[in-house]
Amino acid sequence: MALGTCRTVLITGCSRGIGLGLVQEFLTRSPTPDLVIATCRHPDQAQELQQLKEHHQHLRILQLDILCEDSIKKVVQEVEVLVGEQGLNCLINNAGINRLATLESVTAKDMLTIYETNTVAQLMVSKAFLPLLRKAACQDAVMGIHRAAIINVSSQTASMQLFFQNKKSQEVYPYRISKTALNMITCCLAADLISDGILCISLHPGWIKTDMGGSKAPLQLKEAIPAILNVLANLREKDHGAFLDWKGEVIPW
Ligand SMILES: NC(=O)c1ccc[n+]([C@@H]2O[C@H](COP(=O)([O-])OP(=O)(O)OC[C@H]3O[C@@H](n4cnc5c(N)ncnc54)[C@H](OP(=O)(O)O)[C@@H]3O)[C@@H](O)[C@H]2O)c1
Numbered sequence: 001m002a003l004g005t006c007r008t009v010l011i012t013g014c015s016r017g018i019g020l021g022l023v024q025e026f027l028t029r030s031p032t033p034d035l036v037i038a039t040c041r042h043p044d045q046a047q048e049l050q051q052l053k054e055h056h057q058h059l060r061i062l063q064l065d066i067l068c069e070d071s072i073k074k075v076v077q078e079v080e081v082l083v084g085e086q087g088l089n090c091l092i093n094n095a096g097i098n099r100l101a102t103l104e105s106v107t108a109k110d111m112l113t114i115y116e117t118n119t120v121a122q123l124m125v126s127k128a129f130l131p132l133l134r135k136a137a138c139q140d141a142v143m144g145i146h147r148a149a150i151i152n153v154s155s156q157t158a159s160m161q162l163f164f165q166n167k168k169s170q171e172v173y174p175y176r177i178s179k180t181a182l183n184m185i186t187c188c189l190a191a192d193l194i195s196d197g198i199l200c201i202s203l204h205p206g207w208i209k210t211d212m213g214g215s216k217a218p219l220q221l222k223e224a225i226p227a228i229l230n231v232l233a234n235l236r237e238k239d240h241g242a243f244l245d246w247k248g249e250v251i252p253w
């Protein structure tokens with residue numbers, strides 16, 4: 001599946017896992033974006049990501065800690081120089097954390113730490129990139145990642161409706177609550193940004209074997225990531241404000 005004319009894509013949390021997988025896939029798909037901007041907290045330590053630079057001239061690796069206001073400001077300035085008047089087509093808010101906590105073990109600190117990364121920081125990153133997304137949105141009329149899009153990487157465990165079907169809290173109080181709040185961010189952004197033509201969705205990437213997903217996860221990155229890119233490539237106005245999974249199926253909120 002082609003990626004249309006998505007010229008520029010920026011992904012957060014690319015040192016490993018799904019973020020790294022998305023970067024690899026964007027770089028090898030045809031047509032490849034003009035610029036794949038991979039951000040991570042510690043570029044010097046992201047060896048696999050750095051190795052990709054040897055073979056892919058259109059990869060840029062930039063430092064971004066999504067919790068740090070100065071880091072966000074700096075990366076926006078750097079990206080502005082890279083993308084120029086064409087703006088940024090697609091922002092993928094992928095960086096995230098998890099910490100297992102049951103009702104008995106959960107602490108206020110756990111809740112706030114995860115909320116800060118998985119929810120607050122995602123909104124702040126999107127907000128900071130809005131001027132560049134708006135620039136890109138002005139240059140096309142059909143919604144999609146070729147125009148301007150914010151993809152919030154969420155989780156199926158955040159679905160309230162699916163929760164009511166099996167009513168199991170699992171050991172993930174802070175995580176799933178933070179992602180439910182992230183989903184509300186998607187809804188609010190979708191309402192506010194429809195007039196700009198910036199497409200917004202929440203995406204469940206599938207339960208994938210990564211440091212976070214763990215070894216019991218049924219999916220390998222090599223299976224899920226190409227499917228995710230198919231979903232992204234096909235996003236249109238009908239998907240605006242939706243919660244989709246890695247196969248493009250709608251997940252109930
Ligand atoms: N794997 C799954 O089964 C699954 C299922 C549903 C949803 N998700 C979601 O998919 C996304 C990626 O998950 P993953 O499985 O790839 O997790 P992972 O292997 O643990 O990787 C997480 C990534 O996020 C980065 N990160 C964490 N905090 C950051 C910060 N403050 N600033 C910048 N980067 C930060 C990490 O960077 P460092 O290397 O610097 O720590 C790492 O690159 C997450 O949002 C996760 O919630 C995953």
